[in-house]
Structure formats: C-alpha cells, structure tokens
C-alpha cells in the first residue's frame with residue numbers, strides 16, 4: 143500500500159467477470175450454494191469469498207468498500223445506503239443501554255439529532271463538548287463512555303479536530319475515536335492520525351454528482367465483521383444497505399476524486415482570500431486568520447489543499463437569504479444543502495442543515511444566523527465567478 147490515499151485508489155486493478163475494465167455489477171439479492179454445508183459456514187461467517195444475501199454484502203458493495211478502505215488506510219470497510227445509515231450503525235453497534243458518547247457539539251444536524259433525541263430511547267446518552275478544547279473532551283469522559291465522536295472539519299463552523307491528541311485521550315481511557323471525514327476526503331487521513339473508525343457520507347465529495355445518498359464505515363476487519371454479523375450486527379439487522387447498481391456508479395466517481403478535490407480547494411482558497419481582502423468575515427481553514435490554520439497544516443495531505451467549504455457571515459438571515467437568491471438568479475450556484483457538486487451550493491446552516499440544534503445552543507457555539515455556507519464548485523474560471531459574486535454582494539449591500 144502506498145502512503146498516498148489517491149495512489150491506493152489508482153492502484154486497484156479490476157478484471158471483470160467478462161474481462162471488463164469495470165467489475166461486473168452483481169444483480170442478485172440472493173446467492174446459490176452448490177453444497178448445503180457451505181451455506182451454513184457462510185451464515186457463521188467462515189466461508190471466504192461466498193455471498194449469501196445482499197443485505198449482508200454483495201460483490202459490488204465489496205468492491206466499493208475495499209476502494210474506500212484503501213483510501214482511508216483501514217483494513218476494510220462497509221458501505222451503507224446513506225451517511226446517516228453508516229453513522230447510526232456505528233453508534234448502535236458500539237453502545238448499549240447506559241453507555242455514553244462524548245461528541246463534538248458542532249456536528250452534522252442529523253448526527254446531533256440522533257444523539258440528542260433518538261439514542262436516549264435506548265438509554266444511550268451523549269455529552270456535547272467544544273471539540274477544540276481537549277480538556278473539555280477529557281473532562282466529559284465517564285466510566286460509561288464508549289466513544290469520542292467528531293468531524294475532522296466540523297459542520298458548519300469549520301473547526302478542526304486535533305485527531306492525534308484526541309486519539310491519545312481515547313487510548314488513555316480505552317474508548318474509540320470515531321471521525322466523520324465527510325468534509326475532507328483525501329485531505330485528512332484520520333486513521334493515520336490515530337482514529338479507530340472513519341466514516342463518510344458518500345453523498346458529498348466522494349460521489350460528487352448529487353445523484354444519490356450513500357455512506358461508509360472504514361475500520362478493522364474485526365469491527366466491520368461485527369457490524370455485518372447476522373446475529374447481532376447493526377448494519378445487518380438495521381438494514382441500511384446500499385444497492386449494487388449505486389455501489390458500481392459511486393466506485394466510478396471515486397476515481398476522479400483527487401482531481402476534483404484539488405480543484406474545489408484551489409477555487410475555495412481563491413474566493414476565501416479575495417472575500418477576506420474585501421473585508422468580509424470569512425472562515426476557511428486555508429486562511430491564516432483561521433484559528434486552527436496551523437493545526438490543519440500539521441494534519442493535512444498537502445497536495446489536496448484546504449477543502450471546498452467556506453463560510454461568510456453577512457450579519458443577518460435576511461441579508462443571507464437576499465444574497466443567496468440573487469446569486470442563484472445570476473447562475474453562480476444553487477441555493478441548496480449538501481456539498482461536493484460541480485456547481486457551487488450555498489445555504490444558511492442555522493435554518494437548514496443545523497436547524498435541529500436549538501437556537502440558544504447555536505448562539506452559544508457561535509453559529510450566527512447570518513452565516514452562509516458555500517460548497518465551492520469546479521468552476522474553470524474562478525476569477526469570473528469572483529467578480530460576479532462580488533457584484534451580487536455590492537448589490538445587496540454586504541460589501
């Protein structure tokens with residue numbers, strides 16, 4: 143295995159069933175056995191290379207899983223029908239009644255809502271902490287804690303988790319460090335920095351075409367086997383399984399991820415620097431003004447830059463909405479949630495992807511309602527885009 147994540151994807155070699163350069167798509171829900179004994183062995187997880195039933199796994203899902211494991215430097219991986227399918231399976235696999243999770247307070251709204259509102263039904267509780275305060279993280283750990291959960295780059299405040307230091311705390315207290323790396327595929331390799339489990343929503347940068355949702359859990363063979371166990375595996379029993387056709391299409395998009403990430407980062411850095419020079423309040427890990435700029439530089443795989451996500455704060459929700467509507471009218475992107483598309487996407491997180499977080503808590507964590515989150519697209523002429531966006535900002539009076 144190479145030390146570089148994109149090399150590991152490039153180096154995968156496929157000879158399809160009929161010699162195709164892409165693996166054949168497995169179009170079956172169930173699989174035959176020539177011998178009854180092999181079926182029993184497969185059920186018990188002892189029959190290497192045999193398939194049983196596609197909720198367990200399928201050849202197409204395994205191809206995609208292995209490619210993502212290669213990218214994340216883990217032993218193996220398991221794809222899921224959505225990012226939330228991957229995240230909730232991990233929570234439910236690791237935790238039982240009375241167990242506890244220490245979670246970053248700035249996480250994806252769905253992950254937050256699950257921990258805050260759904261997990262308590264199973265008597266699983268979470269403490270939400272400022273992930274940039276290592277002391278706050280360690281202080282929140284109790285004898286019942288099973289996991290520290292965070293995002294490498296947080297949504298939507300773009301705080302950076304110090305994965306290496308969090309890993310030391312996790313090891314000291316014998317808990318798992320689980321990192322959602324959705325905002326930073328290829329940029330950050332959580333496993334190399336000491337994470338135990340790396341999760342992605344494939345819906346975003348990795349697939350990159352906004353035509354499907356998907357997720358993945360990357361980890362040890364032992365953990366992934368436990369997730370898929372027919373008797374007590376969360377992925378097997380909750381059933382958030384990806385369809386084979388989708389797995390095949392995501393695998394094809396994964397192959398261009400390195401080129402796309404470089405362009406997203408190049409464009410985002412250009413806009414962040416120029417908007418900041420214009421006097422806007424910009425948050426982007428690539429700016430020297432970002433509080434964790436140095437930390438990010440100590441962690442990242444440099445060639446991919448600082449990522450495609452930036453935020454600006456235009457003061458009020460009214461201004462944010464006015465600007466977003468105008469930019470959409472000017473064809474500078476879409477007023478839409480999600481990220482990683484070829485066109486720029488923008489949304490106001492307080493009223494969209496983080497609306498699950500109560501207003502007082504939003505204020506406490508610094509999530510002002512004038513924040514616009516941009517997922518910068520693959521624009522070939524970013525100077526032209528900058529000039530057109532600047533014109534919109536002048537027109538609505540935020541510049």
Ligand SMILES: *Cc1c(COP(=O)(O)O)cnc(C)c1O
Pocket residue numbers: 224225226227250252253293297322324325343344345346355356357
């Ligand atoms: C979108 C997203 C998720 C959820 O993924 P889905 O594919 O929509 O289920 C989880 N974490 C982060 C950081 C996300 O951006």
